[in-house]
Amino acid sequence: MxxxxxxxxxxxxxxxxxxxxxxxxxxxxxxxxxxxxxxxxxxxxxxxxxxxxxxxxxxxxxxxxxxxxxxxxxxxxxxxxxxxxxxxxxxxxGKVKQLFTRGKQPTYAEDGVPVINQECIYWNDWHFGNLRFLDREEAKDWPEKYFPKKDDIILNSTGQGTLGRAQVYPDEERRAVDSHVTILRTTDDLNPYFHRYFLESNLGQALLYSMCVNGSTGQIELSKTRLDLMPVPIPPLPEQRKIASVLYAVDQAIQKTEAIIEQAEKIRDGVINGLFEIDGVEKVSSPDYNSPRFQSILSRREETWEESERERWEAAGEKRSIDSTKYTSPLGLGKKRLPELPDDWEWVPLDLFVAYDIDYRGKTPPYSDAGVPVISSGNLQEGKVVFEDPRYVSPSTYDEWLDRGVPREGDLIVTTEAPVGKVALYPEGKYLPTRRIIVLRTVGVDNRYLKAAMNHPAVQNYLATQSRGTTVPRILKDYLLRTPIPFPPQKEHDQITEVLKHLDAKLGKERSAQSRLKRLKTGLMQDLLTGKVRTADKAIDVLDEVVEHG
Structure with missing residues (x-):
């Protein structure tokens, strides 16, 4: 490309x-x-x-x-x-428009005429589940221009990050638009899908934001006058249809991948959520640690603590003997009334599994333009660590700051603030954990299972009730370590973990495919919508969906 x-x-x-x-x-x-x-x-x-x-x-x-x-x-x-x-x-x-108009602010009702708002319009598709409603009697007084027609472009018109999203109106269903949305109705010179993809392209978005926006950051809105003045390329209509068909086909592939991802996520969440109901509650006490299974976990817990403590001081460049008196036994459960569990399951505190916590909260390192990526609470999204807008520290800062423990791939990351209770596994590679997260090294449980268990509604409810602060909720470390975890017999634990492992692999594969398709689409938009790569002489099947819209 x-x-x-x-x-x-x-x-x-x-x-x-x-x-x-x-x-x-x-x-x-x-x-x-x-x-x-x-x-x-x-x-x-x-x-x-x-x-x-x-x-x-x-x-x-x-x-x-x-x-x-x-x-x-x-x-x-x-x-x-x-x-x-x-x-x-x-x-x-403005030279090819029939109608450019912003909608009208309605008085919303529980039922009535559907109203399109900005939450209905995303690049991946329409989200009509977010429709609101206008009273039917009030709707009778609204001019017809506020009701889009099939093939209109519907454009989000206010707010940083939402302004500029656009979709082609798909049908003849009667819906109104509110005052945060603009209807673009053009002449037959423009295929609506070609027009919509141009608006989505890097150049289209650059023109919208540079030429057509009024206001300051966070309070921006489209100017209809400037929207008239914005330039747009107009290839011959057959070429517009070919370009739109190529991009539409890629969009369909992206949507299919997203549907697979959504389904796999539902199955993964249901693995834990469906194991027991949260209606019935019972009074529980801290587990009896005298059983062979718990004795084994406790023994490995202390060994791993000593190993991690030794690793910590080696990384800090200090030679110290390990002070075994600093090792602490597991804390008890933070809640005594909990949902009933299946037979042979029991509630145990998270701290039973936590051999070592690596805690860099309260420290903000000096950032650099490149070097070692930083992990903070904002990097935890949908159960994984992502680096959409990465921050870095220099290698020397990393070496200097890494004095509270050395994280390993597969350790459990938990956010303790803004928000509380997001979990992910520590990724492969070198990173510096910083504010609002804590890294837990565990024994006696697979962290895939532990991550899923911590997402169970009963566990998330505990974390929410134990959080403090109104503006920025946070949880203290002791309360976090007392978090109740549903713990199954070993055979069931292993079976659940295998299912989760399979689903995580599937999700990873599909997310990689999704990323590749999105990169492909960006490159195609850049080449096709500018005429850098021509389709006029290419044998491209024009999709029925594109022809249907002009």
């Missing part, structure tokens, strides 16, 4: 596109330059220049835009230049 698109934008204000604001775009992916205020270019840095309704068409290279192709067409929209292939057009959206 290409790294640089064929669109070249010259921007009025340097700070408007410091970050393009969508889908991981950066200035290296979209060529963004500013010739504002340069008298030789005839541009003004005043935003009013951006709103001039003058456009010029010029074949071949424009002096101020040396990257234009000899055989292409470049159109200048005020300070912006949009470079397209010779067979394509470029127009302001």
């Amino acid at each position: 290409s790294e640089d698109p064929d669109f070249d934008m010259e921007v009025v204000e340097d700070d408007e596109l410091d970050e393009l604001g969508a889908d991981g775009a950066s200035s290296s992916e979209e060529t963004v330059r500013s010739d504002a205020g340069n008298p030789e270019k005839g541009y003004s840095s005043d935003r009013r220049a951006q709103n001039q309704d003058s456009t010029t068409t010029q074949k071949g290279p424009i002096p101020s835009n040396p990257s234009n192709k000899e055989d292409g067409e470049a159109r200048r929209f005020g300070p912006f230049t949009l470079d397209v292939p010779e067979e394509w057009r470029a127009e302001r959206q």
Whole structure:
């Protein structure tokens, strides 16, 4: 896939596109330059220049835009230049519109006419489960323009992170739109799926956020006037349909993968959640640790503590003898009335399994631009550690700070603040654990099972009730270690763990496939929607869904 698109934008204000604001775009992916205020270019840095309704068409290279192709067409929209292939057009959206209108703020009712709001519109699909309702009598007074028609583009119009999401209205169902949503109805020049994919692309999002947004961070909204002025490429309609069909097919593959992931997650959650009901409760006492099974766990617990303590001081570069008096026995259960368990199961405190806790809470290291990634509570998402916006410490900082224990792959991570009770397994590699998490080294239980058990509603309820603080809930370490864990006989424990292991492997495989498909889609949008790669002469089956919409 290409790294640089064929669109070249010259921007009025340097700070408007410091970050393009969508889908991981950066200035290296979209060529963004500013010739504002340069008298030789005839541009003004005043935003009013951006709103001039003058456009010029010029074949071949424009002096101020040396990257234009000899055989292409470049159109200048005020300070912006949009470079397209010779067979394509470029127009302001206002030139191809039938209707651009924001919705109206309704008085919501329990039932009535469905109302589309921003929570209904995501890039992956419509989420009509989030519809709200307008009183039917009030709806009779609403103008028809607030009710979208099939093939309209429905565009989220307020709020950082939500503004700019768009979908094609899929049917003839009568629904209204609220004041945070905009209806875009264009002429037959634009296939709605092509238009929607352009809006999703890095360039489309960059243009929306740089040209069409009013307000400050967190309080932004689309300007309908500026939306009219935003340029859009217009290939011949057959080529639009081919481009839309390719991207639609990738979207369908992504949605199928997401459905598999969702189903596997439901099965995984049900493995524990379905084992016992939480309606009946019984009074429980701390377990009898004299049984051979518990004696074995306690013996391994102390051995692992000594081993981890020795590892800690070695990592810190200190030679110390291990002070065995610092080893502590397990704490008792933090709650005495708990749901009934199946026969031969029993409630035990989390601390029974915790041989060593690695706790770097309260320490914020000096960050660097590269080096060793940091793990904090924000990195725990959907039961795994992710690094969407990673922070780093230098290798020297890592060596200096690692004085409270050395985490290992497979250790259990638990968030203790903002929010409480998220769990994940420590990933392979070198990382520095920091604020709002604690890393637990366990014995006598598989951490896949322990992670699932801690997600059981009864356990999550305990963690919630033991948390303190209104603005930022947090749990003290002793209360965390007293967390009641449902503990099955060894045979059932092993069977459950095998099922969880299989599901985790399946989820990992499907999530990797999902990531690959999303990267493929980003690359295809960058190439196809800019004309960098042409589809006009390619044998591409146009999907019925795309033809149906224009």
